[in-house]
């Protein structure tokens with residue numbers, strides 16, 4: 001790659017990363033796949049997506065799917081302007097799986113299909129994923145901030161209480177697991193207030209539920225798995241990719257796979273639409289913070305023990321950014337390994 005990682009926000013080599021100091025996250029991690037569009041949204045007519053201000057045009061030509069920096073009719077004429085992201089060819093590496101078209105952001109020579117994040121509850125070949133489970137929304141905030149908001153599962157009790165239930169419960173346990181490419185938060189709640197969406201549409205009659213919620217983040221891809229087990233109630237299977245379009249804008253083409261829910265249960269069709277409401281609630285909190293998020297400031301970054309996942313997320317993102325600033329883009333941990341066990345997935 002010719003382009004350098006933005007060093008302004010990355011600590012210099014040897015400089016300690018303090019967990020207590022507010023340090024902005026470098027946005028621009030390279031050598032990663034982004035799920036830029038639903039497969040079903042890509043046809044013969046080109047569609048445009050944006051990743052870190054870079055244009056990505058997608059289209060089909062018979063059985064082949066294409067991704068390029070330029071419109072297909074301009075591709076030949078513009079080839080001399082092609083960037084290092086396409087190795088000067090104008091064409092991005094591309095893979096279709098889990099119902100998405102994924103394009104590579106980084107050095108095309110480093111693109112390998114086995115670097116696509118594992119999503120246990122979506123069919124790898126993308127076949128049979130109902131369209132009602134696929135909905136697109138936006139966050140008016142930086143993608144890492146949107147991810148950081150998400151990995152704090154406890155925020156839902158306050159911000160989304162009218163959808164997924166409030167903070168009332170008898171006991172709460174939070175566990176955080178990580179490697180160099182992923183972070184996973186597991187939250188277990190005993191006798192938690194029933195999610196209103198399940199009470200209204202999911203046929204849950206009880207007042208309390210036993211809840212086990214998991215968020216797993218694939219750091220470079222800004223992609224999250226949200227998996228919840230609710231008893232009584234249905235399991236919630238959400239693939240939540242935050243694609244960084246611009247500094248303060250995130251595209252979320254999510255898949256809320258409710259195909260496990262009984263056809264007679266309205267929850268199956270209502271729950272995928274809940275993010276229209278939920279994403280506005282998230283955006284209302286993260287959008288005002290987004291301009292500040294990218295700037296360093298001397299203020300101490302105070303936090304409680306429940307913020308462990310968010311703190312760890314920052315540390316891990318900075319560690320990746322630091323390595324990339326030194327020219328090290330290699331993966332030290334495997335993101336395509338089956339994570340069913342870690343998230344407690346029940347088939």
Ligand SMILES: [Fe+2]
Pocket residue numbers: 149150155156159160278282
């Ligand atoms: Fe949220």
